[in-house]
Amino acid sequence: MIAFTERGLSEPLQRTLITICVMMATIMQALDTTIANVALPYMQGSLSATLDQVSWVLTSYIVAAAIMTAPVGWLATRYGVKRVLVTAAAGFTLASMLCGIAHTIEEIVAFRLLQGMFGAALVPLSQAVMLTIYPIEKRGWAMSIWGLGVMIGPIMGPTLGGWLTENYTWRWVFYINLPFGIATVMGLIALMRDLPAERKPVFDWFGFLALSVAIGALQLMLDRGEQLGWFDSTEVWIELGVSLAGAYFFIAHTLTWPTPFVPIEIFKDRNFVIGLGFMFMTGILLLASAALMAPFLTGVMGYPIIDAGWLLGSRGIGMAIAMLFAGRIMTYSGPRPMLFAGLALSAGSLYLSTGFSPDTPARTIVWISMVQGVGLAFLFVPLNTVALSTLPAAFRTEGTATWTLIRNLGSSIGVSIVIASLVNKTAVMRARLVENVTDFNQGLADPLAAPLNPATETGRALLENLVNQQAAILAYANDFKLMMVLCLLAMPFVFFIRTPPGLLRNREAAPPPDAH
Numbered sequence: 001m002i003a004f005t006e007r008g009l010s011e012p013l014q015r016t017l018i019t020i021c022v023m024m025a026t027i028m029q030a031l032d033t034t035i036a037n038v039a040l041p042y043m044q045g046s047l048s049a050t051l052d053q054v055s056w057v058l059t060s061y062i063v064a065a066a067i068m069t070a071p072v073g074w075l076a077t078r079y080g081v082k083r084v085l086v087t088a089a090a091g092f093t094l095a096s097m098l099c100g101i102a103h104t105i106e107e108i109v110a111f112r113l114l115q116g117m118f119g120a121a122l123v124p125l126s127q128a129v130m131l132t133i134y135p136i137e138k139r140g141w142a143m144s145i146w147g148l149g150v151m152i153g154p155i156m157g158p159t160l161g162g163w164l165t166e167n168y169t170w171r172w173v174f175y176i177n178l179p180f181g182i183a184t185v186m187g188l189i190a191l192m193r194d195l196p197a198e199r200k201p202v203f204d205w206f207g208f209l210a211l212s213v214a215i216g217a218l219q220l221m222l223d224r225g226e227q228l229g230w231f232d233s234t235e236v237w238i239e240l241g242v243s244l245a246g247a248y249f250f251i252a253h254t255l256t257w258p259t260p261f262v263p264i265e266i267f268k269d270r271n272f273v274i275g276l277g278f279m280f281m282t283g284i285l286l287l288a289s290a291a292l293m294a295p296f297l298t299g300v301m302g303y304p305i306i307d308a309g310w311l312l313g314s315r316g317i318g319m320a321i322a323m324l325f326a327g328r329i330m331t332y333s334g335p336r337p338m339l340f341a342g343l344a345l346s347a348g349s350l351y352l353s354t355g356f357s358p359d360t361p362a363r364t365i366v367w368i369s370m371v372q373g374v375g376l377a378f379l380f381v382p383l384n385t386v387a388l389s390t391l392p393a394a395f396r397t398e399g400t401a402t403w404t405l406i407r408n409l410g411s412s413i414g415v416s417i418v419i420a421s422l423v424n425k426t427a428v429m430r431a432r433l434v435e436n437v438t439d440f441n442q443g444l445a446d447p448l449a450a451p452l453n454p455a456t457e458t459g460r461a462l463l464e465n466l467v468n469q470q471a472a473i474l475a476y477a478n479d480f481k482l483m484m485v486l487c488l489l490a491m492p493f494v495f496f497i498r499t500p501p502g503l504l505r506n507r508e509a510a511p512p513p514d515a516h
Contacts, residue, residue, distance in 0.1 A: 338378045
């Protein structure tokens with residue numbers, strides 16, 4: 001698959017340098033999924049675009065990355081991991097520069113499409129590299145470092161994007177990738193070499209096209225659904241129908257074709273299949289909770305966008321701290337206790353989040369967010385280590401590509417579900433609260449409620465704002481509770497996870513874990 005170059009450098013040093021290179025690639029791609037979000041209003045004004053047009057800056061990247069994640073495994077098997085990874089990193093860096101110099105909305109959407117196409121390979125191939133260059137007893141630590149970049153990137157993206165946009169221009173949201181991209185390409189060329197491929201698979205065009213249609217149509221539906229009123233829109237129904245048709249043809253073709261696009265062999269591994277379900281759920285928790293907290297902090301609690309970004313970043317701090325130790329802990333405790341702990345901490349933090357209100361102190365938000373970050377880290381590290389360690393090396397690139405695709409789908413579907421639920425529950429809760437705004441409500445007769453007198457224009461306005469705020473608080477609490485229930489329902493499936501041979505250390509004889 002891959003090996004170190006013969007440059008006179010020791011193997012541990014080359015391993016460390018390759019780790020730095022692939023981590024830069026991972027962080028670049030993970031950051032760019034969210035870093036442009038807060039810059040959209042500035043792009044809209046600068047490029048004279050409509051709100052619908054500028055939203056394609058996000059949509060084009062997401063759809064392109066989703067579609068092009070699918071063939072990453074085949075490309076790496078056919079042409080070599082190093083060649084594909086270097087090409088992807090170079091293309092991503094070039095596309096980032098083009099996004100920064102774009103002068104029209106059409107140009108930036110086209111360049112973001114290009115950026116998503118090249119960026120799709122960075123995360124799965126960087127994971128495959130980390131799993132290959134580290135022995136099994138050190139893969140827990142390796143997946144801790146890799147997972148840190150994957151999970152913190154989307155969380156810290158809005159904070160970094162907001163800071164760059166406010167202090168420089170929105171173009172620096174893309175220019176920041178250039179030095180890291182160039183360093184990544186040069187480092188990978190110098191330090192890695194490809195081994196001869198064990199097999200040269202024939203490309204399954206029908207399977208690829210069917211899967212691409214299914215994923216592309218689904219991503220478009222999820223991204224556009226909120227703007228179009230979901231199933232009140234003909235476009236959403238068409239996209240759903242196309243996605244289901246593509247999925248049907250892909251599954252039927254995969255089960256009957258002798259050399260399918262996604263090898264059937266990877267689904268014979270029990271850890272991998274169960275892990276896919278857990279990773280889908282982790283994708284929901286990772287981005288859906290962030291998608292809820294950002295508007296809650298700014299819209300309900302009244303924090304400025306920069307302050308809200310720092311509060312959201314506290315979850316990333318919790319992840320970073322936990323991931324420094326998660327790999328070591330797992331080599332002694334095994335994956336099951338860590339998965340239980342991760343689910344319990346995530347469920348507990350989500351339960352506590354149901355009590356958030358404008359009166360909640362910032363310090364409370366910070367420590368609850370950090371607990372959630374620790375929980376996500378305790379889920380992410382054992383899943384990435386256990387589910388992929390037992391796959392045959394010949395199928396590892398296809399496995400990591402499928403792994404990334406499932407996580408991204410979980411994130412997309414999760415965000416769409418919680419936002420749709422939020423909109424629906426806000427309307428329902430508001431209707432229920434309005435029913436109590438009557439002359440018979442003793443609370444409104446209290447002298448302390450005099451400013452809320454519905455008989456005056458000012459009172460009606462204040463009462464309207466209060467009702468809307470309370471309805472939103474209840475709707476957000478309902479979404480947090482929904483994700484908490486998801487964590488609790490997942491707990492029994494932990495028993496189906498097997499510990500790969502060689503993962504656990506001999507507690508009596510083993511030396512201290514080597515951080516390298």
